[in-house]
Amino acid sequence: MQRKASQADVARLAGVSVTTVNLVLNQSRSARISAATAQRVQAAAQQLGYSTDAIGRMLRTGESRSLGFVSNNVTTTRYASLMISGVLNAAEQQGYTVLIAEAESHQLQRTLASLQERRVDGLLFGFMQARQVDIPDLKQQRAVLINGVSNGLPSLLPDEYAAGVNAIECLLAHNHQRIGVIGRNHKAKDPYHSVTIESRFAGIDDAMRNAGLCLAGEVHGDEWEPSLGYQGTLTLLDSGADITALLVANDRIAFGAYRALHERGLRVADDISIISFDDEPLAGYMHPTLTTLQLPYYEMGKLAVERLLSMDSAPSHATCQRVAMPLIERESVRRL
Amino acid sequence: MQRKASQADVARLAGVSVTTVNLVLNQSRSARISAATAQRVQAAAQQLGYSTDAIGRMLRTGESRSLGFVSNNVTTTRYASLMISGVLNAAEQQGYTVLIAEAESHQLQRTLASLQERRVDGLLFGFMQARQVDIPDLKQQRAVLINGVSNGLPSLLPDEYAAGVNAIECLLAHNHQRIGVIGRNHKAKDPYHSVTIESRFAGIDDAMRNAGLCLAGEVHGDEWEPSLGYQGTLTLLDSGADITALLVANDRIAFGAYRALHERGLRVADDISIISFDDEPLAGYMHPTLTTLQLPYYEMGKLAVERLLSMDSAPSHATCQRVAMPLIERESVRRL
DNA sequence: CTGCTCTGGTAAATCGATTTACCTAAATGG
């Protein structure tokens, strides 16, 4: 791999000084260089296939135009990869490259050191489940948390309160008044487990209260897997609550709920409407397709980059920005 | 953000030359430095919190200890993020950092330039669907393709032939002889669409032939979505083929097949076994859970890094390494 | 003709780490 051409090479070929080459190529103050010379330099650069070497520039300017994206080992595991997409696209737009690293908490210190050695201009921390985390001292590095909160760092969280309200309002708008809920849990009180779920249920409760209604039935549960949806739905049906709609805490629960309804000879949408949260790929396969409030991973990733790059320098203070969870209307909610 | 300490700072504090600091800190030839001096330097480094600046080193040594991971815009979209995990873990093991970039083909040129400016030591190209792609001239850069093939570049592909054989053998081992297949397609002949699918079906056909059997029924189809599984299964059932097992081309098709069987009052596993390919998260939720041959994204990512870093320099020539697709035995295949 | 301002460029320092080529004093050999 023969060395790439440097400004020195271009200078030699064009018969000018390196300074001149630099001025022309950065055309910032090229006012000071005559058009003829500029031409010559451009031609030489072209001929040698010159492209500016980022390393040399970084060393001199101290800016790397790169961001570090750190996630705990869960993040790159399937669901949240849209977050990476959002980060990547926004970063690219502004001419930044993204260094990506996974780190469980005990390696975090080393991972951060490695990124700082590479002079990243800012750090992004991405998490799977919105919760509180402990981030070690960042030495004044700019940083933004995606889908998590921490001591003194700005962060982005899904607007779960509004999502809760919207879910209920969607059901109300379709004339449902007898609503069952599956998935409220107790861990929700623990910020190290989740900082958002509690407010989601607050939104649900407030929306019901505003409508002058009460929940027609509820099944709690910590493990948000299909089995909870299955068991919970059977429980609700057997309780004689006579519900017309079901609000469940995520798509996997909904998946289990579908099965339970089916076994009881009830049709989703036709007989009982279901609304959910997350919008996993699964939601689009189900039959009927699932109406759900999307976790805005892509959007959060994008906004995080924009926020990070617009921060002056040191993390101001822990402001937390809420990102809307769009309602993805599919087939599982139908007018009564 | 106060500047990090440099070797010069350490040298000043320890009262020695920069050279000495460097020799001590890289302890390679520190044989030439007395223990006492080394001590003093170490202490000074410690006190200043010195850590070697990667940029400076890169400039001097020409090596960045970083790899570029390029994917088309589909890759970071959910399914294949395990590939990133594999890449990240393997790279970290060898002390490499990963620069990640998404690029649709028309931006590819610019993305590559950007990575080369950052002096990546090698390139990885990741694809969603194993197919042939056109990669522009890499200027002697080392590169490996993951889940794709291209002109003259080494690559890693899932071993679909073996997977096809194994799928059939799994069914045979469970005493199934009347097997239906859904999803064979014609695009499979087009390498720009897929370079592996054809060999998967070759494996299936060979395994059947070796067993002296013929397929009991087959439904072709290019769109591998649930609807194909649904329609295809109904078609097979109505054809009177009397099958006991179904081999489908991916998990989404299986999902549709489940629904069709259910509608016809047939139970998956109890009445008809199903085996599939891919192992999406979906496969674990289904009821009964789906037996499937896993696309080894994680493994391919990991192997790609190891391959890349063990390559001398220029891409030797397009050798293609096959990576086993493990059989994930769940509940949908049962002994007849 | 002299002093001044532009015009168009350039030399040299700098960023931080590495590496090569010395250099000095003490120790060793004969």
Next chain:
DNA sequence: CCATTTAGGTAAATCGATTTACCAGAGCAG
């Protein structure tokens, strides 16, 4: 006691781009 090693370090060059300070000649006013 003189010639060499050797141990222990150091000065300086280098990587590539940027930036500051400066310079030579042309044009212009008085």
